[in-house]
Amino acid sequence: MTQFKLNEQQLEAAFQARVDAEQKIEPKDWMPETYRKNLIRQMSQHAHSEVIGMQPEGNWISRAPTLRRKMVLLAKVQDEGGHALYLYSATETLGVTRDELIEALHDGRAKYASIFNYPSLSWADIGAIGWLVDGAAIVNQITLQRTSYGPYARSMVRICKEESFHQRQGYESLIVLANGSPEQKAMAQDALNRWWWPALMMFGPHDAESAHSAQSMKWKIKRKSNDELRQAFIDQTMPQIEFLGLTVPDPDMKWNEQRGSYDHGELDWDEFQRVINGDGPCNRDRIEHHKKAHAEGEWVRDALRAYESKKRQRLAA
Amino acid sequence: MSQPLIDYCIAQGDDALIFGQRMTEWCYSAPFLEEDLALANVALDLIGRAQMFYQYAAELADDGRSADDIAFLRDARSYTNLLINELPRGDFGFSMARFLLVDTFNVLYLEQLVDSSDARVAAIAAKAIKESRYHLRRSRDWVVRLGDGTQESHQRMQQGLDEVWGYHKELFIVTDGERELIASGIAVDREALYNGWSEQIDAVLAEATLQRPEDGWKVVGGRDGIHTEHLGHMLSEMQYLQRSYPGVEW
Numbered sequence: 001m002t003q004f005k006l007n008e009q010q011l012e013a014a015f016q017a018r019v020d021a022e023q024k025i026e027p028k029d030w031m032p033e034t035y036r037k038n039l040i041r042q043m044s045q046h047a048h049s050e051v052i053g054m055q056p057e058g059n060w061i062s063r064a065p066t067l068r069r070k071m072v073l074l075a076k077v078q079d080e081g082g083h084a085l086y087l088y089s090a091t092e093t094l095g096v097t098r099d100e101l102i103e104a105l106h107d108g109r110a111k112y113a114s115i116f117n118y119p120s121l122s123w124a125d126i127g128a129i130g131w132l133v134d135g136a137a138i139v140n141q142i143t144l145q146r147t148s149y150g151p152y153a154r155s156m157v158r159i160c161k162e163e164s165f166h167q168r169q170g171y172e173s174l175i176v177l178a179n180g181s182p183e184q185k186a187m188a189q190d191a192l193n194r195w196w197w198p199a200l201m202m203f204g205p206h207d208a209e210s211a212h213s214a215q216s217m218k219w220k221i222k223r224k225s226n227d228e229l230r231q232a233f234i235d236q237t238m239p240q241i242e243f244l245g246l247t248v249p250d251p252d253m254k255w256n257e258q259r260g261s262y263d264h265g266e267l268d269w270d271e272f273q274r275v276i277n278g279d280g281p282c283n284r285d286r287i288e289h290h291k292k293a294h295a296e297g298e299w300v301r302d303a304l305r306a307y308e309s310k311k312r313q314r315l316a317a
Numbered sequence: 318m319s320q321p322l323i324d325y326c327i328a329q330g331d332d333a334l335i336f337g338q339r340m341t342e343w344c345y346s347a348p349f350l351e352e353d354l355a356l357a358n359v360a361l362d363l364i365g366r367a368q369m370f371y372q373y374a375a376e377l378a379d380d381g382r383s384a385d386d387i388a389f390l391r392d393a394r395s396y397t398n399l400l401i402n403e404l405p406r407g408d409f410g411f412s413m414a415r416f417l418l419v420d421t422f423n424v425l426y427l428e429q430l431v432d433s434s435d436a437r438v439a440a441i442a443a444k445a446i447k448e449s450r451y452h453l454r455r456s457r458d459w460v461v462r463l464g465d466g467t468q469e470s471h472q473r474m475q476q477g478l479d480e481v482w483g484y485h486k487e488l489f490i491v492t493d494g495e496r497e498l499i500a501s502g503i504a505v506d507r508e509a510l511y512n513g514w515s516e517q518i519d520a521v522l523a524e525a526t527l528q529r530p531e532d533g534w535k536v537v538g539g540r541d542g543i544h545t546e547h548l549g550h551m552l553s554e555m556q557y558l559q560r561s562y563p564g565v566e567w
Contacts, residue, residue: 054345054353061341062551065558065567066385067334067368071361074341078357081350088350123558123567173567181565289346297348299473300409303466310465 019220024150027093035219038212039149040094041110042221044101047087049113050080052286056120057129065123069173073126076166083159090151106291113137114272115198117280124177124184124191130170132192132199132237138163139233140203143223152221171240178244185245192241193249200264201272203230234262321494322435323377324397325504327387328492328540330370331398334388335548336419337363338555342406355455359416362448369441389559393549399539401484403548410463410470411477416456418481421517422488423449425510434502457521464525475527482530487537488514 011030018025025031058077064070088098104110115133120126141163144156177188204210204226216222238255241248252265274280340363343356371384382390401419406412427449430442463474489511491499498504522529538544558567 051345051350058345061344062338062554063557065389067364067371067388068385069567070341071364071368074344074357074361074364077344078354078361081345081353081357085350085354176566181562183562184565293346293348296346297352297409299467299469300348300352300463303463303470306470307462307466 016218019148019218022146022220024153025148026150034215035221036094038216038219039152039221040091040096042212042216043087043091043094043149043152044096044104045111045113047084047091047101048105048110049116050084050087052112052116052290053133054080055286055289056116056118056282057126059120060123060126063123064126072169076130076169079162079166083155083162086155086158090155093151102294106287106294108287111276112286113202114276114280115195115202116286117275117283118194118198119281121194122187122191124174124187125195127170127172127174127177127188128191128195130166131174131240132170132195133202134163134166134170135237136199136202136233138167139229139236143229146220146223148220174244178246188244189246192246196249197267197271198275200230200234200267203227203233205269205272231261234264238262319377321497322503323374324494325498326370326374326377326438328397330367330374330387331396332402333363333370334367335396335398335551336402337361337367338551339403339406340412343412348409359448359452359455362445362452366441366445366448369444373437373441385559389556393544393552394542396544396548396552397540397542398548399484399487400536400545401481401487403539403545403551404481404484405547407477407480408473410473411480413456413459413463414474414477415481416452417460417521418485418488418518420449420453420456421514421521422485422507422510424453425513425517426505426507429505433504438503460521460527461525464522464527471526474525478522478527479530482532483534483536486535487539490537490540492540 012032015025015029015031015035025035054077057073057080061070061074061077064073088101091101092098101110105112120129138160141156141160145153145160147153147156174188174191177184179185204213207213207225207227210226213222213225217225234253238248238253250265252263254263256263275283278284337360340356340360343353344360345353347353347356367388368384371387374387375382375384401415404415407415424446427442427446431439431446433439433442460474460478463470465471489508491506491508495504495507499506519529536545
C-alpha cells in the first residue's frame with residue numbers, strides 16, 4: 001500500500017514536471033484523476049457552449065435580411081456545431097462518452113457558457129454575438145492553444161481560426177448597421193448595450209473568487225487569469241466600439257495612461273450568479289430545446305443502430 | 318426568349334430557396350450533431366443555388382432589381398416554387414422521404430441541364446449537380462436505413478413517404494414557357510424524366526422494404542403561384558427585415 005502511494009506520488013511529480021516543461025499530455029499518458037475530471041468538466045462545458053450557442057444565432061437564420069447574410073449565418077452556426085464535434089471527440093479521449101456528456105448537460109450537472117442564456121432579440125444581436133461573444137471566446141481560446149492536454153490544445157488551433165473569421169463577419173455586419181439608417185444604428189447600439197456586460201462576464205469571476213483557477217493554472221489547463229483575459233478583451237474592443245461610433249454602456253470606462261489600459265466599471269455579479277443559477281431569460285428554453293430535439297431524434301438513432309446490426313448479421317451469414 | 322428564361326431562372330431559384338429555407342429548420346434540431354451539420358450543408362447548397370439563379374434572372378431582366386429583391390420583395394402569389402418544397406418540415410422521416418423524391422429528380426434533371434445551350438445556366442447546373450449527387454447519396458442512405466431499421470422507423474418512413482407522395486407529380490409538369498426553352502435547348506424536358514425517376518425510386522424503396530404509395534392523389538399549382546397556406550408564413554418570416562426597413566443596406 002505504501003509502495004503504491006509512493007508510486008502515485010512519483011507519477012504525479014513526473015506528470016507535473018512534464019507540464020512544467022511544456023510537454024503535452026496525451027490520452028494514454030498517466031494523469032492525476034483530478035486533472036482528468038477537471039479537463040472533462042472544462043472541455044465538455046466548452047463543447048456544450050458551442051452546441052447551445054447554436055440556438056440564439058440559429059434563431060435568426062430564417063429572418064436574415066439578405067441571401068448572403070443568411071448563408072454566412074447558417075455557415076457560422078454550422079461551424080459552431082463543428083467545434084462542438086471536435087471538442088466532444090477530444091473529451092472522449094478522457095474516457096467518457098458523448099451520451100454521458102449530453103446526459104450531464106440535460107440533468108444540469110454540466111454547464112455551458114452562461115451568455116447563451118440571453119436572447120437574440122434583433123438582427124443586430126447576430127453581429128454583436130459574432131463580434132463580442134466570439135471575440136471574448138478567442139481571447140480565452142488563444143491561450144488554450146497552449147493548454148497542457150494535447151487533444152484540447154490541437155482542437156483549439158482550428159477553432160480559433162474559425163472564430164476569428166466569425167468575429168470579423170460579426171463586426172463587418174455591425175459596421176453596416178452603425179452606418180445605416182437611424183433605426184439600424186439604434187439597433188446596433190441596443191445590441192451593444194445588452195451584450196457588453198454579459199460578454200465581460202464570459203471571463204468568469206474575479207481571480208480571487210474563481211473556484212477552479214489556481215489548480216488549473218498549475219496544471220496549465222488554464223494559461224492566464226480571468227481578470228487578465230477580461231482586461232485584454234476590453235483593451236482590444238474599445239477602439240472597435242469607437243470606430244463604429246457607438247457608446248460603451250459603462251460610464252466608468254476610461255483610458256488609463258499610466259497602465260496603458262482601460263479602467264472599467266464593476267460588473268454586476270448578482271446578475272452573473274442569477275443567470276448562471278438558472279434565472280436568465282432563456283435558461284429553460286435552451287435546455288428544453290436541446291432535450292426535445294434529442295428525444296425526438298431517439299427513434300432515428302435507434303434505427304441507425306438496428307440497421308447497422310442487421311447489416312453485420314447479413315454480412316456474417 | 319428573354320421573359321421565359323427570366324421566369325425559368327426565378328422558378329428554379331424559388332424551388333431551391335424555399336426548400337433550403339425549410340431545411341434550415343433542422344440546423345440545431347436534428348437527431349444528432351453530425352446531422353445538424355450535414356443538413357445545414359444541404360440547405361447552404363440550396364440557398365446558394367437560388368442566389369445564382371436569381372442573380373442571372375436579375376441581370377437578364379435588368380430592371381434595377383437585385384437577386385435579394387427577387388427573394389425578399391415578392392409575395393406568395395408571385396413565388397413559383399413547386400409545392401413539395403414549401404411543405405412544413407415534418408419529422409425526420411418525412412424530411413428524408415421528401416429529399417429522396419426531390420434529390421432523385423434533381424440529379425436526373427441537372428445531368429442534362431449541364432448541357433444547356435445557355436452557358437450561364439449550364440455553369441450553374443455544373444455546380445449544382447455535384448451537390449445534388451451528394452444530397453441524393455445521403456437521402457437514399459437515410460431512407461434505406463430508416464425503412465429497414467426498427468419497426469417504428471419503418472412505420473414513420475412509410476408514413477412520411479405516403480404523406481409527401483402526392484406532391485411528386487408536379488416535378489414532371491412542363492410549363493408553356495419552359496416548353497419554349499426546351500425547344501431551344503436551354504431547359505430540360507422534365508416530363509421525359511419520369512420513367513427513369515420512377516425506376517430509381519422503386520429500387521430504393523425495395524431496398525428499404527417500403528411500399529410505393531398509390532398514385533391516387535396529386536396536388537399541383539406551385540408554378541402558377543397557387544400555393545399551400547404554409548408558404549405565406551414562411552415568407553412573412555423570411556422577408557420581415559426587408560419589409561420593415563425598406564431600402565437600406567444590410
